[in-house]
Amino acid sequence: MDSSYLNEYAHSADSNALFNGAPLTGQQKELIAKVDEYGVKWAERAFKHDLEASFPTENYNDLKNMGFLALCVPKRLGGLGADYRTYALVATRISYYCASTANTFNMHNANSLWTADMVDALELTSEQRESHEHNRTIHYNNMLEGKIYSQPFSEGSGAAAGKHPFGTITTRSGDGWIINGKKIFASLSGSADYYGVLCTEDIPGATLADTMFMAIPADAPGVSVVGDWDPMGMRGTVSRTLIFKDVFVPDTAQLMPRGVYIKAASKYPHMFMTLTPTYMGLAQAAYDFAVAYLRGEVAGVNVKRRMYPTKQYSIAEMYIKLQQAWALFHRATSEFKRSPSREERMRAYACQYTVMEYCAEICSAAVRVCGGQAMLKTFPLERMYRDSRCGALMLPWTSEICIDRLGRGLLYKEGERDD
Numbered sequence: 001m002d003s004s005y006l007n008e009y010a011h012s013a014d015s016n017a018l019f020n021g022a023p024l025t026g027q028q029k030e031l032i033a034k035v036d037e038y039g040v041k042w043a044e045r046a047f048k049h050d051l052e053a054s055f056p057t058e059n060y061n062d063l064k065n066m067g068f069l070a071l072c073v074p075k076r077l078g079g080l081g082a083d084y085r086t087y088a089l090v091a092t093r094i095s096y097y098c099a100s101t102a103n104t105f106n107m108h109n110a111n112s113l114w115t116a117d118m119v120d121a122l123e124l125t126s127e128q129r130e131s132h133e134h135n136r137t138i139h140y141n142n143m144l145e146g147k148i149y150s151q152p153f154s155e156g157s158g159a160a161a162g163k164h165p166f167g168t169i170t171t172r173s174g175d176g177w178i179i180n181g182k183k184i185f186a187s188l189s190g191s192a193d194y195y196g197v198l199c200t201e202d203i204p205g206a207t208l209a210d211t212m213f214m215a216i217p218a219d220a221p222g223v224s225v226v227g228d229w230d231p232m233g234m235r236g237t238v239s240r241t242l243i244f245k246d247v248f249v250p251d252t253a254q255l256m257p258r259g260v261y262i263k264a265a266s267k268y269p270h271m272f273m274t275l276t277p278t279y280m281g282l283a284q285a286a287y288d289f290a291v292a293y294l295r296g297e298v299a300g301v302n303v304k305r306r307m308y309p310t311k312q313y314s315i316a317e318m319y320i321k322l323q324q325a326w327a328l329f330h331r332a333t334s335e336f337k338r339s340p341s342r343e344e345r346m347r348a349y350a351c352q353y354t355v356m357e358y359c360a361e362i363c364s365a366a367v368r369v370c371g372g373q374a375m376l377k378t379f380p381l382e383r384m385y386r387d388s389r390c391g392a393l394m395l396p397w398t399s400e401i402c403i404d405r406l407g408r409g410l411l412y413k414e415g416e417r418d419d
């Protein structure tokens, strides 16, 4: 056989074979240690918030006291200056204690992470740079003061998956904008001070390029939170529906200059992977619970069950999945960059899929291996099991969308098609 295809394909293996891992920095270790100081309290409060489907306000008071509401605000503007990977590592540890807190904290941080270095590295006019610096300073100062931001994008259409423009519309009006529309699954609804909303500029023939990213004050006239919230999992996220009816916001509400969101989204695919840490931390928490439980070290059930071969086998399988997920997680979060290679983009999808699916599988296996008593609401495991089911559903990178993009992306090069 003519094996000349290997001349090209051997180099595609480079991307798998050659990887210099990124060890943890001093700042990353410090921030994670800070989370550990508070985490047990969050884990204890999680029972109540899950039962009531209520927002963990006390945890956010802690995050405020820790200075973490400015976690991703650049240091030169007063924040802790966490970059993408630092945010990802810290978020896994928050989720280890309370997954709903991490899930919502992701929404808050996306507003600073996406608007800091990422925007600075894009091609902007000097006028855009100036207005962006002005606007983001206002929003970063709000975060420094302890204001909470959320990120409601979903509309129940294909928009959040990037299929067509958002149905929420913003219309120029004097020196500001009027916003009309509806967002579903708005985590932090009723608890955020600002809603960071993606909407479409009201111009003829608007496309995805006309997407705008606006911070809408929760108390602005015309903003309302509607509907109930009684979901299976992630109940503490309180993700109700938001309605915007002729809501006026000033020009400074722009979290990115006009036309920049779509550039950021195409240059930085990893920006849509910021919920992955929540489910990575949750998988670790479920695994650790199972080990502690079988060793008889969980308060309330101190019978050892570790001596049964079937338990040992199950724990070994869970551990292998956990390690696979962590390995991909560390690699993909270390590969965050502007314009990543095709291989790096594919690996990000593979990471998102693996973490979301394995998290659910590990939580499910933990319920089976621990047995009946562990499923009672006095323990966290049945909540973890329910919470874990939400990861694969998160747009724009649901598990199905990841598979879809991987399948096409791996078999077709840029611009290729079959006639």
Ligand SMILES: Cc1cc2nc3c(=O)[nH]c(=O)nc-3n(C[C@H](O)[C@H](O)[C@H](O)COP(=O)(O)OP(=O)(O)OC[C@H]3O[C@@H](n4cnc5c(N)ncnc54)[C@H](O)[C@@H]3O)c2cc1C
Pocket (backbone or CB within 6 Å): 107, 151, 152, 153, 154, 155, 156, 157, 158, 160, 161, 163, 184, 185, 186, 187, 188, 233, 234, 237, 239, 390, 392, 393, 394, 395, 396, 398, 399, 400, 401, 404
């Ligand atoms: C606990 C929780 C908190 C959330 N918080 C937020 C939030 O703060 N902000 C926010 O914006 N959203 C949030 N979401 C919403 C989430 O990101 C999704 O938008 C939501 O789950 C989609 O629900 P849907 O029924 O409209 O899904 P649909 O859009 O109808 O999709 C259903 C399924 O079809 C598949 N699918 C959809 N489009 C495609 C496609 N183009 N190609 C292939 N498959 C596709 C996907 O697998 C998807 O899971 C949250 C969701 C949950 C569960």
